[in-house]
Structures are given as C-alpha cells and as structure tokens.
Amino acid sequence: MTLRFGPFELDEASRALMCARKEVPLQPRVFDLLVYLTRNHDRVVTKDELLDAVWAHVTVTDNSLQRGVSMLRTVLRNGGMDSAIRNVAGKGYRFCIDGGAEPQAAETADDDAPDLRTRAQRAAAAQAWEEAAAIFAKADATGLLDGNDLHQWALALQCTGKADAAMPLLARALAAHTNAGNVPPAVIDTVTLSGLYFERGQAAIAKGWLARAEDWAAEIDDPATNALILWMKSKVAAFDGEPEFALSLADEAYSAVRHKDAVSIEALSLVYRGFYRLCLGDTRAGLADQDHAATLALSSNRLDPVMGGILYCNILWASRMFGDWARADQWTLGYQKFCSESGMELTGSCQLHRSEVLGVRGSLGEALTRIQDSLARLTSDAPWSIGDANRVLGDIQSAIGNDDAALEAYDKAYSLGWCPEPGRAMLLLERGEAEAAHASLERSLIGKSWWTLQRRGILFAHLGLVAAHTGRREQALELIDELSGSADRWPMPSIRALTNEAQSVLAHTKGDYEAALRHLHLARQLWSSIEGRVHVVRLRLRIAKLQLERDDIRGASAELHAAQLITHDLGSHKLEANCAELQREIAMRESGRAA
Numbered sequence: 001m002t003l004r005f006g007p008f009e010l011d012e013a014s015r016a017l018m019c020a021r022k023e024v025p026l027q028p029r030v031f032d033l034l035v036y037l038t039r040n041h042d043r044v045v046t047k048d049e050l051l052d053a054v055w056a057h058v059t060v061t062d063n064s065l066q067r068g069v070s071m072l073r074t075v076l077r078n079g080g081m082d083s084a085i086r087n088v089a090g091k092g093y094r095f096c097i098d099g100g101a102e103p104q105a106a107e108t109a110d111d112d113a114p115d116l117r118t119r120a121q122r123a124a125a126a127q128a129w130e131e132a133a134a135i136f137a138k139a140d141a142t143g144l145l146d147g148n149d150l151h152q153w154a155l156a157l158q159c160t161g162k163a164d165a166a167m168p169l170l171a172r173a174l175a176a177h178t179n180a181g182n183v184p185p186a187v188i189d190t191v192t193l194s195g196l197y198f199e200r201g202q203a204a205i206a207k208g209w210l211a212r213a214e215d216w217a218a219e220i221d222d223p224a225t226n227a228l229i230l231w232m233k234s235k236v237a238a239f240d241g242e243p244e245f246a247l248s249l250a251d252e253a254y255s256a257v258r259h260k261d262a263v264s265i266e267a268l269s270l271v272y273r274g275f276y277r278l279c280l281g282d283t284r285a286g287l288a289d290q291d292h293a294a295t296l297a298l299s300s301n302r303l304d305p306v307m308g309g310i311l312y313c314n315i316l317w318a319s320r321m322f323g324d325w326a327r328a329d330q331w332t333l334g335y336q337k338f339c340s341e342s343g344m345e346l347t348g349s350c351q352l353h354r355s356e357v358l359g360v361r362g363s364l365g366e367a368l369t370r371i372q373d374s375l376a377r378l379t380s381d382a383p384w385s386i387g388d389a390n391r392v393l394g395d396i397q398s399a400i401g402n403d404d405a406a407l408e409a410y411d412k413a414y415s416l417g418w419c420p421e422p423g424r425a426m427l428l429l430e431r432g433e434a435e436a437a438h439a440s441l442e443r444s445l446i447g448k449s450w451w452t453l454q455r456r457g458i459l460f461a462h463l464g465l466v467a468a469h470t471g472r473r474e475q476a477l478e479l480i481d482e483l484s485g486s487a488d489r490w491p492m493p494s495i496r497a498l499t500n501e502a503q504s505v506l507a508h509t510k511g512d513y514e515a516a517l518r519h520l521h522l523a524r525q526l527w528s529s530i531e532g533r534v535h536v537v538r539l540r541l542r543i544a545k546l547q548l549e550r551d552d553i554r555g556a557s558a559e560l561h562a563a564q565l566i567t568h569d570l571g572s573h574k575l576e577a578n579c580a581e582l583q584r585e586i587a588m589r590e591s592g593r594a595a
Contacts, residue, residue, distance in 0.1 A: 006079055007019050007124070007125030008024075008081065017031065030068055030071050030075070033054050034072055036053050037050075037085065037094075038095050041095040043094065044091050044093070045093055049092070050065055050092065050093065051064075066221055066222075069087075069093065071261045074261055080155070081148055083148050086180070087182075116135055116142065117139045120135035120139055120153070123135055124153075124155065129155075130156075130160055132153070133156040133162075136152070136153035147172075147176030150169050150176060151170070154173060154189075154192075155305075158306050166196070170196075171193065173185075173189045174190050174193070184225050187229070191213045194206045194209035194210040195235075197209060210229070210232055210233065213229055213232075223257050223260055223262065224260070227257045227262065227265050228265050230269070231249070231272060233249050234247075234250040234269075234276070235272070238279075247273065247276035250270075251269075253265070254266065256269075264307045267296045267297040268293070270292060271315060272314065274292075274293065275290065275454075278290075278318055281486075283491060284491065286318070293311060294312070305338075308338055315331045316353040317353065318454070319331060320356050322454065324493075328353070349374075349385060352392060355367045355370035355374060359396040361532060361534075362532075362533030362570045363570075364399055364571040371392055371396060387412075387417060390410070391419070391423060393409040394408075395423040397409060398423060398426070399575075401575070401577070403427060406423075406427055410423065419444045419452075419455075421440060421441055425444075444459055445463070457490045457492070458494065458495060461479070461494075461495045461498035463479060464480050464483070464502040467479065468503075468505035477506070493526040494527070497522075497526035497535070500519045500520070500523040501519065501520065503515075504517075504520045504523065524543065536566060537567050537570070540562055541560070541579065544557075544560050553586060556582075556586055560579060560582055560583060
C-alpha cells in the first residue's frame with residue numbers, strides 16, 4: 001500500500017519514501033518506525049508497543065526509540081512535516097497532522113484538483129517559492145493552515161527575499177505548535193525568529209526569543225534541537241565579544257549532532273566552529289572546518305535554502321574578511337549555483353559579498369551595480385551590514401577613481417559604527433596623507449570585537465605597509481615578522497603579497513634596488529595567483545617606476561604594456577590615468593636618450 005501525507009509518499013512494498021518525487025534515504029528501523037506509526041495513525045502508540053514492533057527480539061532501551069523518532073523527524077522536516085509525530089506525555093507517540101487531516105491512500109487522491117493546502121505544500125516541496133507563498137496566502141483565508149504550513153509559508157517568503165513578511169508567520173507557527181504540544185518545531189521557529197531579529201540589529205529581542213526557545217527545549221531530549229540552540233547562543237557570544245565562549249558552544253553543538261542524521265545542523269555548527277577558530281588565529285583548522293561543512297551540506301542533498309544561505313554566507317564572509325579572495329570566489333560561484341537550483345533569490349548580504357570579490361578581481365562596473373543593489377535590499381535583509389556595504393562601496397569607488405565618492409562612503413560606514421579600513425587608509429596614503437592613514441589603521445585594531453578579531457591579519461598587513469611608507473621601520477619589521485613567521489595562521493596570498501610590498505618599501509629606503517624589485521615581483525605574483533587584478537596593475541606600475549629609476553626603459557615599458565592590457569578591461573579611470581602618466585614619462589626618457 002502507498003500512503004500520501006503532505007509532500008511525502010510512503011510505498012511499503014518497495015520500502016521507499018518519496019518527497020516531491022525524490023527518494024529519501026532511511027535506515028531500515030527508521031523506515032519500519034514510520035510504517036508502524038502511519039498504519040496506526042488513528043491512535044496513540046505506546047513506547048513499549050513501538051519497541052516490540054520495531055525492535056522485536058532485540059534488547060534496547062527507550063534511548064533507541066528516542067533516537068529513531070529524532071531521526072524520523074529530521075527526515076520529515078525536509079518536507080515541513082516534522083510536527084506530524086506527536087509526543088503524548090506519559091503515553092507514547094501518534095502520527096497526525098494539525099487540522100485533522102489524515103494520511104490518504106495515493107490511489108484515491110485527486111491529482112488534477114488538489115485542495116489549496118496540498119497545492120501549497122507541493123509547491124514548497126518543489127521549491128517553487130513564489131507559487132507556494134501565493135497559494136499559502138489563499139489557503140490562509142479559508143483557515144486551513146496549521147503550524148507546519150505556516151512554517152513552510154515563512155520559509156517560502158524568506159527564499160524570495162521577504163524575511164520581514166515571514167516573521168509574523170513564524171510567530172503564528174510557534175503558537176500553533178505550542179497549542180498542539182509540538183515542542184521541537186516550536187523551538188525551531190523560535191530560534192529562527194531570534195536569528196532574524198539578530199540580523200536586524202535587535203539583539204535584546206533576539207536574546208529574549210532565544211531564552212524562550214531554551215526554556216522549551218529543556219522539556220525534551222532532542223539532540224538536533226538542543227544543538228540548534230547552542231549554535232544560536234554561540235552567535236550571541238561572538239557578538240558580545242566572547243569568541244572563546246562562542247567556540248566552545250559551537251564545538252558542543254557539533255559534538256551533539258555529529259553523525260546523528262541531522263546534517264543541516266551538523267554543517268551549521270561546524271561552519272561556525274571554523275569561523276571562531278579563524279577569529280582566534282587557528283586559521284588552517286578554521287578553514288578546514290568551513291570547507292568540511294560546505295562539502296557535508298552539498299553531499300547531503302537535504303539542505304533547505306535558508307539554512308544553505310546561512311552556511312554559505314558565513315563561508316563567504318570569512319573568506320573576504322581574511323583576504324582569501326580565491327576561496328571567496330570559488331564559494332561565491334558555488335552559492336550562486338545553490339540559489340539557482342533551490343529557487344532562492346540572492347539576498348542583499350550575498351550581493352554585498354559578491355560585489356567585494358568582483359571589486360578586488362577587477363570587474364568594477366559589475367561590482368558597483370551589485371553593491372548598489374545590495375544597499376537597496378539590506379534595509380530589510382540585514383540592516384546591521386549597511387555600514388559594511390558602504391565600506392565596500394568606498395573600496396570600489398576608490399578603485400574606479402571616484403575619490404570623493406569613496407571618502408563619502410567611508411565616512412558613512414564610520415558614522416554607522418563600522419570600520420572603513422583598510423580601504424580608507426590606502427586612499428589617504430595614495431593622496432599623500434600617510435600619517436593620517438597610519439593613525440586610522442592603528443585605531444582600527446583597538447579592542448577585541450568579533451569584527452576586529454576576524455580582520456586582524458589583513459589590518460596588520462596594511463599597517464605594516466603604511467608603517468614602511470612613514471619611516472616606522474621597527475614597527476614595519478615587527479609586523480612583517482609576525483605575519484611571515486606564522487604561516488599556519490596567515491597563509492592567505494593577499495597577506496603575503498602585502499608583507500612583500502612592505503619589504504620592498506623598506507629595501508628601497510635603504511637603497512637596495514634589487515631586493516626592492518624582487519619583493520615587488522613576488523607581491524605581484526601573489527596577487528596574480530588569486531586574480532586580484534586591481535592590485536596587479538598597481539604593482540606593475542610601481543615596478544615600472546622603480547625600473548625607470550635605474551634607467552631600465554625596456555623593462556619599464558614591458559611592465560606598462562602588461563598593465564595597460566589589464567586596465568583596458570577594469571573600468572578604472574584612475575588606473576588609466578596612471579598608465580597614461582607613466583607612458584608620457586617613458587616617452588620623455590626615450591626622447592632624451594635619443595637626443
């Protein structure tokens with residue numbers, strides 16, 4: 001017999017469970033547990049009865065049943081139906097759906113004219129989010145929706161970039177779950193609400209919802225639910241400037257669900273553990289955690305779009321904050337593919353991440369378009385990051401050559417409480433305000449906030465460069481030694497490129513032309529390895545000027561020509577002007593030599 005409930009079809013004869021026409025893998029005893037519960041959906045099944053039926057002739061404890069139910073709920077959660085298994089306190093479990101609907105035989109279902117609720121569930125299972133949201137809205141007018149439906153409706157809205165509209169639906173969903181005695185889904189929706197408030201900068205409200213979720217979760221023994229709460233607590237701890245505590249919470253969350261068939265929460269806790277390790281200087285282990293998490297999530301094929309968005313955005317954020325541009329680009333492309341396949345619209349935060357990568361790699365026109373789109377969306381998506389978006393906007397405008405617009409964006413970022421470095425300092429250095437650049441970078445390293453900790457390496461590298469330019473040789477050498485001597489902590493090509501550039505400045509100050517040129521070539525090669533084309537052009541022009549100092553006109557011309565070939569595609573009138581200026585200088589040298 002085949003039974004249909006929500007987006008699922010259970011075929012007992014074939015021992016197959018389908019969700020939206022895709023087979024869902026189940027362990028044999030978990031499948032047997034689902035079959036027994038659906039066969040007896042009209043009553044409460046005691047724990048002893050389930051143990052006798054599913055674990056016949058095997059000596060087990062209640063823990064085996066609890067684990068089986070938890071695994072089954074995780075599977076049903078992918079179709080938005082984890083609340084179908086009710087825990088009736090002191091009695092046992094019952095398989096049911098809010099609103100009185102029962103499993104139907106698939107042979108009698110009318111596929112051509114399903115009711116609104118079923119159509120909405122199917123659209124959500126097929127990840128047709130716009131359609132699902134519209135049908136759920138119609139069904140809501142008839143009073144058909146239960147807590148699970150409201151959860152799916154909220155998910156559909158989040159996937160289409162309407163997180164604000166999802167929040168009241170989540171509040172209704174958790175109320176419905178609470179009234180029905182379904183604690184796990186109530187906790188999940190409460191943590192989701194906490195996260196949405198947190199993203200909007202409303203930390204006090206977020207902490208209130210989290211406390212409520214934690215209080216409810218104390219009533220049940222569900223590793224996945226408890227791990228989700230630990231993960232959210234780790235985010236709050238990091239925000240409060242307690243990275244060591246955040247790391248311990250994320251590690252505890254990962255340990256609670258590792259290899260326990262809760263892949264999405266396992267990946268989520270693992271990626272955040274990696275992030276906190278990065279902040280605390282354990283770079284290689286942190287990167288390994290994050291790449292492991294992403295691979296785990298991709299291979300599971302059971303990641304809902306919102307969870308996937310949180311996962312990938314964290315990886316992209318860490319990559320760009322640590323100057324790991326090659327890795328950032330790889331995961332950005334991977335995330336775009338994920339969004340496309342899951343029918344999810346790129347959020348403002350995603351556009352922000354992508355625009356910064358494009359800016360460094362030289363697609364300045366596209367980067368400017370994306371960052372402007374990001375700013376338009378962030379008000380409702382993640383308003384706390386508007387300051388960061390203005391910092392990125394400043395970097396892009398500076399690379400293009402719109403210095404006044406860049407300084408305005410940097411000032412806007414600073415006014416919003418966001419550090420505009422190192423971009424602002426580099427622009428000041430370029431404009432001849434080296435002391436102001438140095439003071440600004442030193443200020444940016446004050447404190448131990450999560451924002452400062454995660455960017456410490458890239459800020460150190462820029463400070464070392466500016467220190468070299470301002471004659472602070474001892475400070476520059478100290479910073480270079482710190483970064484170069486900690487290969488495990490600072491392996492990123494961007495940081496190594498900046499330290500080589502600082503060494504070039506120091507060598508040039510001492511009159512060591514060969515060392516200065518060698519370090520500039522190394523810096524340029526490192527930027528080339530991660531396609532940081534804006535920096536490649538900038539360094540090629542510096543190499544050409546250094547060669548001109550030694551009257552190496554042929555070498556300078558070769559570097560200039562290479563820079564011009566790249567500049568033509570960047571859309572930077574600043575770099576075009578720099579190339580033209582150097583071209584004139586070379587022409588004058590050549591004419592002087594001829595005379």
